[in-house]
Amino acid sequence: MPGALDGVRVLDLSWGIAGSMGVLLLAEQGADVVKIEPPGGDPFRDYSGHAVWNRSRRAVTIDLKRPEGVEAFHRLAESSDVVVETFRPGVTDRLGIGFDALHAANPRLVYASCPAYPNGHRLADQPGYDALVQASSGQQWDQPGWRLGPIFLALPLPSVAAMFLVPTGILAALIAREETGRGQHVRTSLLQGALLYTTQIWSHVENAKADYHEVMSKAHPPGVHQEFLFEVESGDWLHTCIMSGLTPVRGQDEILGLGDGPSNNERFAMLSEEERAQFTPRRRVAYKEWDGNALVEEFRANNHAVEPVISMENALGGSGAPHPQLVANDMIATVEDPDLGTTTQIGVPIHLLGTPGAIQGPRPRVGEHNDEIFGALGYTPDQIATITGSGLTGASR
Secondary structure, eight states: OOOTTTTOEEEEOOOHHHHHHHHHHHHTTTOEEEEEEOTTOOTTTTSTTHHHHTOSSEEEEOOTTSHHHHHHHHHHHHTOSEEEEOSOTTHHHHHTOSHHHHHHHOTTOEEEEOOSSOTTOTTTTSOOOHHHHHHHHTHHHHSOOSSSSOOOOSSOHHHHHHHHHHHHHHHHHHHHHHHHSOOOEEEOOHHHHHHHHHHHHOOOOTTOOHHHHHHTOOSSSOOGGGGGEEEOTTSOEEEEOSOOOOOOSSOHHHHTTOOOOOSSHHHHHTSOHHHHTTTHHHHHHHHTTSOHHHHHHHHHHTTOOEEEEOOHHHHTTTTSSOOHHHHHTTOEEEEEETTTEEEEEEOOSOOOSSSOOOOOOSOOOTTTTHHHHHHHTTOOHHHHHHHHTSSSOGGGO
């Protein structure tokens, strides 16, 4: 069954996470994605995540420093619906493949740009990547850590947020094209991705009480959320949610056999650090006397939100069967990568019942589809070798 985006062709010039993963969301809903790489391939190919970010697409190499390469890219763009690029502002114009040049020949083209910093930003002309955007956006300052001061985020938050902004902007422009008949320039950036999530993190309110700021603290010492991670008898851990909105039948302290305590976790969260210290150490001792599964059942029976803490390795089945919930939601997939062999990857995260998405194949090798795609445009093997900067055709690589 064709996917929802069947018939939409995307030329993917992006590097890194945001563009590649954003385009992946389109590819696995049926879009025909062609990854455009320089001679030698995407510099991120050696990064372990590349095998997942760049699956479900075809790949060609184009030397955009050659006029023949630029001309070939223009020919591809003339019959495409979307171009995605992550260069610094102005770079694609200098290469001759900017929005104005391509849109003039193909007015229906949607052109999506996602650099580190947006056009007009004071750092727009500087090299930028996720960690630098973390630093310049305030994310590293707000990250909790083991010491005072800024902390590097293990999660590449700016890229992960921009990963959703890229396909959202593209789909909005494609819908608008149905009314106007014309494509447009879609612009976002890693910085805008960081600020997208920041709207959900910064909760400081003018003149709020001190205990409000303590509860929402994002710096050292750790805030109240860290106090709701508890080790149980087996050495495993549980997380009991402090803001679930549920009304408990019995309070946590009563279940643990500690007598009376705050009637619910939300009330506990509003206590001062000194007041919480009267309860948390005793709770840590009591948790270790419980079997984790039994305690989870007891908490849930009394209307508490609780979940065992598991590693991603266990979730994906690294030490046994994958987590049954991931299997039930079709979020575990086996992909045969041409270089890595059998891999376990996350499945398609968006389910459309009428036009279901699907993984279209593993990450292609560098220039794997040179002959197929350029041959369809009428290029000879010698011309393909010049366009790709390889000196060889795709078939003979």
